[in-house]
Amino acid sequence: MTDFNGEILVVGDGGWGTALACLVAANGRSAVIWSYDPDYAALMQRSRSNPKFLPGVELPPAVAVTSDPGRAFARAALVVFAVPTKYARSVLDRLAPAYNGAPVLSASKGIEPDSLLTNSALVRERWSPPAIAVVSGPSHAEEVARGKPTTVVVAGPDTGFIAAVQRLLSNDRFRAYTNPDTVGVEIAGALKNVIAIAAGISDGMDLGDNAKSALITRGLAEMRRLGVAMGAIPDTFAGLAGMGDLITTCISPFGRNRRVGLELGRGRKLSDILASMEMVAEGITTTRAAVRLAERHRVEMPICYEVHRVLFEDKPPRRALLDLMTRSLKSELEDAGGER
Amino acid sequence: MTDFNGEILVVGDGGWGTALACLVAANGRSAVIWSYDPDYAALMQRSRSNPKFLPGVELPPAVAVTSDPGRAFARAALVVFAVPTKYARSVLDRLAPAYNGAPVLSASKGIEPDSLLTNSALVRERWSPPAIAVVSGPSHAEEVARGKPTTVVVAGPDTGFIAAVQRLLSNDRFRAYTNPDTVGVEIAGALKNVIAIAAGISDGMDLGDNAKSALITRGLAEMRRLGVAMGAIPDTFAGLAGMGDLITTCISPFGRNRRVGLELGRGRKLSDILASMEMVAEGITTTRAAVRLAERHRVEMPICYEVHRVLFEDKPPRRALLDLMTRSLKSELEDAGGER
Numbered sequence: 001m002t003d004f005n006g007e008i009l010v011v012g013d014g015g016w017g018t019a020l021a022c023l024v025a026a027n028g029r030s031a032v033i034w035s036y037d038p039d040y041a042a043l044m045q046r047s048r049s050n051p052k053f054l055p056g057v058e059l060p061p062a063v064a065v066t067s068d069p070g071r072a073f074a075r076a077a078l079v080v081f082a083v084p085t086k087y088a089r090s091v092l093d094r095l096a097p098a099y100n101g102a103p104v105l106s107a108s109k110g111i112e113p114d115s116l117l118t119n120s121a122l123v124r125e126r127w128s129p130p131a132i133a134v135v136s137g138p139s140h141a142e143e144v145a146r147g148k149p150t151t152v153v154v155a156g157p158d159t160g161f162i163a164a165v166q167r168l169l170s171n172d173r174f175r176a177y178t179n180p181d182t183v184g185v186e187i188a189g190a191l192k193n194v195i196a197i198a199a200g201i202s203d204g205m206d207l208g209d210n211a212k213s214a215l216i217t218r219g220l221a222e223m224r225r226l227g228v229a230m231g232a233i234p235d236t237f238a239g240l241a242g243m244g245d246l247i248t249t250c251i252s253p254f255g256r257n258r259r260v261g262l263e264l265g266r267g268r269k270l271s272d273i274l275a276s277m278e279m280v281a282e283g284i285t286t287t288r289a290a291v292r293l294a295e296r297h298r299v300e301m302p303i304c305y306e307v308h309r310v311l312f313e314d315k316p317p318r319r320a321l322l323d324l325m326t327r328s329l330k331s332e333l334e335d336a337g338g339e340r
Numbered sequence: 341m342t343d344f345n346g347e348i349l350v351v352g353d354g355g356w357g358t359a360l361a362c363l364v365a366a367n368g369r370s371a372v373i374w375s376y377d378p379d380y381a382a383l384m385q386r387s388r389s390n391p392k393f394l395p396g397v398e399l400p401p402a403v404a405v406t407s408d409p410g411r412a413f414a415r416a417a418l419v420v421f422a423v424p425t426k427y428a429r430s431v432l433d434r435l436a437p438a439y440n441g442a443p444v445l446s447a448s449k450g451i452e453p454d455s456l457l458t459n460s461a462l463v464r465e466r467w468s469p470p471a472i473a474v475v476s477g478p479s480h481a482e483e484v485a486r487g488k489p490t491t492v493v494v495a496g497p498d499t500g501f502i503a504a505v506q507r508l509l510s511n512d513r514f515r516a517y518t519n520p521d522t523v524g525v526e527i528a529g530a531l532k533n534v535i536a537i538a539a540g541i542s543d544g545m546d547l548g549d550n551a552k553s554a555l556i557t558r559g560l561a562e563m564r565r566l567g568v569a570m571g572a573i574p575d576t577f578a579g580l581a582g583m584g585d586l587i588t589t590c591i592s593p594f595g596r597n598r599r600v601g602l603e604l605g606r607g608r609k610l611s612d613i614l615a616s617m618e619m620v621a622e623g624i625t626t627t628r629a630a631v632r633l634a635e636r637h638r639v640e641m642p643i644c645y646e647v648h649r650v651l652f653e654d655k656p657p658r659r660a661l662l663d664l665m666t667r668s669l670k671s672e673l674e675d676a677g678g679e680r
Contacts, residue, residue, distance in 0.1 A: 146548075150554075208480075209594075213583075213584045214491045217587070238560070240554060243556075244554055247553040248552075
């Protein structure tokens with residue numbers, strides 16, 4: 001309990017950040033959630049809940065909510081940065097004057113489409129924290145908040161820091177494992193949202209579990225290809241932050257990215273789908289980044305490319321998935337241990 | 341079409357064999373299904389259906405059904421052996437006098453618990469066919485029969501033979517890929533049924549998608565560990581016959597093994613569950629074999645061991661899964677690329 005002397009500050013009022021605040025509170029720590037929206041912060045503080053992003057979960061007394069940067073950082077011993085990639089840079093810059101130099105745990109999954117920075121790299125660039133780690137794994141916020149057994153990976157270069165984060169988060173229902181492979185964990189965490197859109201499209205077209213499993217399998221193969229080209233450890237992709245998180249994201253009814261794909265597969269337009277969603281489907285932004293990274297590192301990523309065409313080039317999902325099934329399966333020949 | 345001059349004989353009246361018979365018929369070939377039960381063979385032939393094991397699917401005119409071994413082998417150019425492991429030896433011996441020396445495609449997934457032979461090894465031992473291959477992958481019979489897109493792997497040492505099988509099975513909705521790694525494909529195909537029982541237990545206890553994904557991820561790791569100890573290619577487990585088939589089996593509502601686990605997780609007794617099932621849940625038999633193989637090859641397989649305790653040692657599923665979550669996740673430290 002002496003690892004972080006002070007409060008745990010969660011930056012961002014989303015479901016995952018809120019679940020992590022509840023988790024550290026359950027572990028005996030005080031937490032404060034910072035929301036950019038004063039009205040919503042007040043509503044959360046008053047109602048002891050996060051009705052938009054984590055409905056039905058009561059905030060424990062040890063969790064406070066504020067929109068005041070000064071209050072947020074006043075006693076912060078660790079910053080959990082849980083802001084969608086889309087807003088990450090502006091939030092980091094807005095909070096920079098108040099940032100107190102505490103170490104940072106990045107809890108968002110995504111890649112900034114212009115800079116191609118992962119969230120931890122972006123935090124490092126904007127805040128230069130003394131230590132930084134990322135948390136990832138099969139961990140739907142709704143299940144974590146309801147005390148369902150969950151396992152995650154905490155990755156970072158500083159072994160002392162990631163061990164301290166591991167102790168902070170772990171309890172008998174939530175287990176954190178450490179991994180030195182930040183790049184692999186972040187690439188896997190970001191790209192799985194793109195594959196989840198593809199899996200959702202397959203579900204929306206009612207193609208069945210055989211096709212969906214093939215898509216998930218091929219999806220992990222292309223995630224690993226890119227990760228390894230960027231310096232990741234291949235086995236990270238066979239672990240909880242790779243395969244584990246990908247499966248949860250592709251099968252869970254909670255998944256926002258899968259749901260976007262599902263509606264696309266049923267024939268709805270992206271703009272209509274987005275207009276009806278409160279939450280950010282991170283995979284939409286990540287798809288742009290994935291395609292640019294694939295080009296930069298000269299890696300074949302047929303699923304990411306087809307999702308890009310559906311999202312941004314008006315390609316009919318049916319056509320994309322047909323092309324995908326054919327092409328991506330052809331490419332299995334080259335990289336999967338002797339299959340041809 | 342000149343690869344196999346004659347009929348395709350499917351030995352076994354189960355759902356998967358029937359779906360394969362319908363598939364080759366759709367590809368322009370004549371097929372004959374052999375059932376050990378004269379009454380059921382007559383019912384299938386008359387009703388043009390397999391009401392017990394593939395309800396709602398009409399048998400095409402090019403599919404005949406017989407219980408007469410002489411008729412079955414009369415024009416057989418390829419034998420698709422699709423008998424559950426439990427009955428495989430007795431069926432092989434019963435048909436041995438009629439067996440005409442045609443090459444064999446093994447379509448069953450399992451390991452004989454006493455001999456520890458895979459199905460293809462058992463066929464080789466009893467019949468000594470001139471060529472043998474196995475077919476595996478994410479391929480629920482119900483979806484194949486309904487024309488949903490499906491991909492499989494055809495594995496065997498004889499490249500000319502597996503290429504001919506690939507041509508026989510493939511069409512625009514069913515794609516077969518070849519792989520030289522028979523051991524890996526058969527071990528993966530057998531063991532995934534044990535992991536599916538574990539996944540079902542997790543579902544039956546309503547532990548959520550986070551826990552289930554962790555279980556599937558750890559399950560594949562222990563499948564791969566055993567396979568590699570037995571000479572398999574590690575990448576086979578990341579492919580369609582490994583990860584792909586495992587995911588389908590663990591998420592599909594059709595899965596018999598997952599259903600056994602589901603009922604166990606809800607507190608029903610194994611004997612009651614089995615009494616109410618028409619079909620064979622192959623994973624029950626395979627669990628015994630898996631534990632013996634783990635001992636022989638000195639490989640840690642905590643999930644298979646806990647499933648064994650639940651099935652055969654009356655261990656309460658809740659207790660087993662608790663022990664499992666703890667223990668199996670500890671062992672991730674040792675084998676998964678730097679996680680500790």
